[in-house]
Amino acid sequence: MLKQRIITALWLIPLVFGAIFGLPTEYFSWALLGVFLIAAKEWGRIIDSQCEMTQWSFTITIGVLLIALNIMVPADEIWFKGMMHPIFLGVIAMGGLWWLISFLMVISFPKSAGFWKKSHMLKSMFGQLTLIPCFVSLLSLKALSTDASPYYGGTLVFLVMLVVWATDSGAYFAGKSFGKRKLMPNVSPAKTIEGLLGGLATTMIIVAGVMYFSPEQELGLLVAVTLFVALASAVGDLSESMFKRVANIKDSGTILPGHGGVLDRIDSLTAALPVFTLIYIAFWM
Template identity: 80%
Template sequence: MLKQRIITAIWLIPLVLGAIFWLPTEYFSWALIPVFLIAAKEWGQIIDKRCQITQWSFTVTIGVLLVALNIFVPADELWFKGHLHPVYLSVILIGAMWWAISFLLVLSFPKSSAMWQKSHMFKSMFGQLTLIPCFAALIALKGLSSEAAPYYGGTLVFLVMIVVWATDSGAYFAGKALGKHKLMPNVSPAKTIEGLLGGLATSMIVVFGIMTASPEQELGLVVVVTLFVALVSAVGDLSESMFKRVADIKDSGTILPGHGGILDRIDSLTAALPVFTLIYIAFWM
């Protein structure tokens, strides 16, 4: 399994980095749609893993919404005088509110599942709230690139990814080596408190990198934001685990050998990206 994960990462990471740094935002926004359609198809299994019609119906719905977003708010019109287009800002705000609700659903699981586990409507709505704000946040951050700073937006997207990857990796290895106390056994039996703390500690490597590259940043703010984004990413991971547990699904897909599906790889990012985007707008714009 570890060998497969490494092989997949070797070809996947350069592809991702090439897209976020060198693909113009207007092309990036369209290139993302097939990726999110695969994630939507995987979420369709959470809605009803036995019904292909339901899965494809949800996928088409996500596709139509993302295409509409790209058409009605072109990537080159996202930002004007330091302000994000109100449609995108609204979508990202709704996404952040969803993650606050999702956190409560995770905390109260399995009692909370009585409300939604048999409802296609609720699970479809949860999928839209998970995927669409993540897409909007990705495009919004990427759109901060300019002729004067062509890699700035890509750097912000990469920064969030690095925080998530560092947190996930630290949690995995700390959990393997030190994990004794279950974090939320009803949601994800493999996750431990020690793993979470290890992940948060590992995220501080990102803080060191930021302060080394950009020492003018306020250290306290960078530490708080990094820790908060790392915690939010853990909520995204736990949320998907909760939905997969109810649907009796181990991996969302098999498209990425050793990693599962697209949804398995972006679950933490679906929460971290909208929240980071709002924090960035509030403190750095």
């Protein structure tokens, strides 16, 4: 399994890196649509793992909404005079609220599942709140690139991804080596408190790298933001685990050998990106 994960990562990371830094935002937005359609099809299995019609219906709904966002808010209109387009800002704000609600659902699981586990409508709404703010946040950060600093937005996106990858990798290896106390056994029995702490500690490598290349940053704020985004990414991971547990599926898909589906690979990012974008707007804009 570990060998498969490494092989998949070796071709996936350059592809992601090339898209983030090589594609103009207007093309990136449409390329990203394909990725999120796959993730939407996988979320359709969470809604109803047996009914293909339900899965495709949700996929089409997400596709229509994302296409509408791409048309209504072109890449060059996402930011104007340092202000985010109100539609995008509203979507990201809803995403931030959703992740607070999702966190409460996770910590109170399985009791919290009583009101939604049999409702296709609610699970569909949760899927929209998970995927669409992530899509919008990713585009918003990417679009921060300017003529003076063409890779600025891409760098922010990549840094968030590095924080998530550091958290996931640190948690995996620390959990394997030292994990004893279960983090949330009702949601994800394999995750441990030691793993989470190891993941948070690993993110300090990213902080050190940022301070080395950009020493003018405020260290305390950078550490706080990094840890908060890392914790948000853990909530994203646990949230998907919760929904998959109720749906009785192990992986959201099989498209990425060793990693499962696209949704399994971006579950942490679905929370980390909206949370980071809101923090960025609050402290750096």
